[in-house]
Amino acid sequence: MNEKQTEQPFEEKYNDLLKTSPDPAFAQIIQELDAICTAPQLPASVVFSFSIERKQAPLDSIQASPEIHVIGSPKSTLLRSTHKKLPRSVRLVALVATLAIVLGALSAASFSLGWWASLFGNPNLYATINQRQVHHGVTIEITKVYADEGRTIIAYDTFSNDSAKRYIPNNFDLVGSAPQKQETLSGTYGEGGTDFFYMVQPPFLVPANVHTLTLTLNIGNVLVTQSGKGATPSSPIMGPWHFVFTVPFHHENNTHIVAPSDGDVFTK
């Protein structure tokens, strides 16, 4: 969530080396090496810019990727094995989905109706949607949504009659009645188990005199995993699961909204 990377002061960072020689030329070499080695920055597209990548890739172009199938293996060659086969946008979408799979599957503890309260704090801040769509026996239910000038948060559940199976959304497309801010605040997360997800998306630029936001969400396909069989998903189930809902838009940047995954406020 946070992009902050705090750098130690130079003298503190290299104290163990600097104290071995009083020679300024020695310190200069250290300084120059530090300059060279700390110059590289993560490419913007690697910072889990899910929404931006999503916008660059049409919904139907993102298919379940072969690399997904090797996630459960300790000798995973995720992404590298498909280095030249898939565009980065697809691989990043897959990675985000994969992290959700791994996180979810590893923590497939028994979460039930009590999960909400521990995640978002005050659920009254959110609009209750409870809108369901079913495709091929898989139900996706949009439960709660919050939108303000700092973020758009959509919580949703996935389930079917087969309680042994879990479903992980593999891609989605979100469009609002107002333009969306282009920034890299985003991600999708499984929480507690693989049934419950939330996505954090950049805010929509709703005019000051407008107090509602209509969102159209298409979830293109879901990956299927089997409970107790690790994180290896099978072939995807195709959608789309299509939702249209209108929520109150809060003309504020509410920093009391916290990230379910780490409790950090959604500041940026």
Place this chain on the structure above:
Amino acid sequence: MNYNDMLATSDESGTIQKEMALVEAAKANPVAFEPLYQRYKLRVYRYFFIRSGREEESADLMQQVFLQALQALPDYQEQGAPFAAWLFRIAHHLASNAYHRKKESVSWDFVSDNEQLNSEGDPETVFLKQERLTQLKHLLIELDPMKRELLALRFSAGLSSAEIALVVGKSQAAVKKQLIRTLQKLKEQMI
């Protein structure tokens, strides 16, 4: 030296203990792994990037490190190594395999002069700084691979000598000695 010895001598024991709390939280609930990812992603990326100079490859390797770490986290024992050393041991193995297979050496040429140092001062000073960096890069390319690896772990990954020792399987004293010797040698060659 074990991890407890390192804690006793580290000025950052409080930070390390806080990190252990994050690790324990992530072991209990892997969703809580994200703060660790956020903390280390740039260091891991730089470690790979400084070796290859290729953005996409470095990003892919970085992602593999975190996926492997996530899978292996339940087996992580804090007595074995601090988390940073444990994580970079994964990175070190991945890098060894990736770059050994390609039979490529470390390249420091990719870092543009503009990125290396702030262009502060008059044009002559900036020019001299860039000249020195160019010279330094040439010296780095000629270094023994193990020495370059130590520099990458120290300067890009930001590991201490004790942590590097755990990554490469040498003693802390040997690592520190080798680092200082390498730096002294570079200093002499730069004059």
